[in-house]
Amino acid sequence: MDDNHEAVAFKPEGLEQDELIIQQHREIEKEISDSILLIGQKEEFTSLETEYINDPVYLTKVQDLSKKYKCMRRARPDGNCFFRSFAFAYFEYLIDHNEEYKHFKERALKSKDELISCGFTQFTLEDFHDTFMEVVNMIGEGQHEKLYDTFNMQGYSDYVVVYLRLITSGQLQKDADFYKHFIEGDRTVVEFWHQEVE
Missing domain, CATH: 1.20.1300.20 (Peptidase C65 Otubain, subdomain 2)
Structure with a gap:
């Protein structure tokens, strides 16, 4: 190779996109790990009722669970x-x-x-x-x-x-x-x- 020419590394097509996807995936994982405990504290089922207030099917299921269990934990x-x-x-x-x-x-x-x-x-x-x-x-x-x-x-x-x-x-x-x-x-x-x- 001639000393006057620099070697240029070529990335396969789409590699930058793959790297960006991997980086975005890592950022999402970090955001989740920073905001959600591995095992959460005990919570009343009312917090789930609030989350699913607009979904009658899930709301019914949450209400059924609250009749059987005192509390829940998130993971x-x-x-x-x-x-x-x-x-x-x-x-x-x-x-x-x-x-x-x-x-x-x-x-x-x-x-x-x-x-x-x-x-x-x-x-x-x-x-x-x-x-x-x-x-x-x-x-x-x-x-x-x-x-x-x-x-x-x-x-x-x-x-x-x-x-x-x-x-x-x-x-x-x-x-x-x-x-x-x-x-x-x-x-x-x-x-x-x-x-x-x-």
């Missing part, structure tokens, strides 16, 4: 909200139900070995299981506020979610013949757990 809509909400609600329940907590803790301790028997490597599981057990042990302390604060720490909360996803994946693998009847479309259980769970 950050980050793709992990189901696992995070389930874990928090169940762990909070266990704080006040000691016998069930003891049974759950025993199962949680054994879960790593069960996952290894499903083909997961110990190396993959170790950190997630250790953090999961740290949070499970916290339940035994009986402190609702400490559990709430922990679930709003991204690191702890995400590790609990990942470990629950691994447990779910292990269960799907272990009982694939049973679960295959519940999967819609042409996907196999393996495809389902890779796309939806892991």
Whole structure:
């Protein structure tokens, strides 16, 4: 190449657009994470009634929920909200139900070995299981506020979610013949757990 000419890097057509979309996606995620807690404080259902005041179908559903439950919590809509909400609600329940907590803790301790028997490597599981057990042990302390604060720490909360996803994946693998009847479309259980769970 001639020293008098500068090398020009060419970007494939559309790459700038892709970068802009990715950047916009990150900005939206940051805005959500800055404004919505991983697990929110308890709220009355009246806040949902206000949101859905112009939608009679949803308003009826909210009113039905308010007859069955005292309050609700919101969860950050980050793709992990189901696992995070389930874990928090169940762990909070266990704080006040000691016998069930003891049974759950025993199962949680054994879960790593069960996952290894499903083909997961110990190396993959170790950190997630250790953090999961740290949070499970916290339940035994009986402190609702400490559990709430922990679930709003991204690191702890995400590790609990990942470990629950691994447990779910292990269960799907272990009982694939049973679960295959519940999967819609042409996907196999393996495809389902890779796309939806892991």
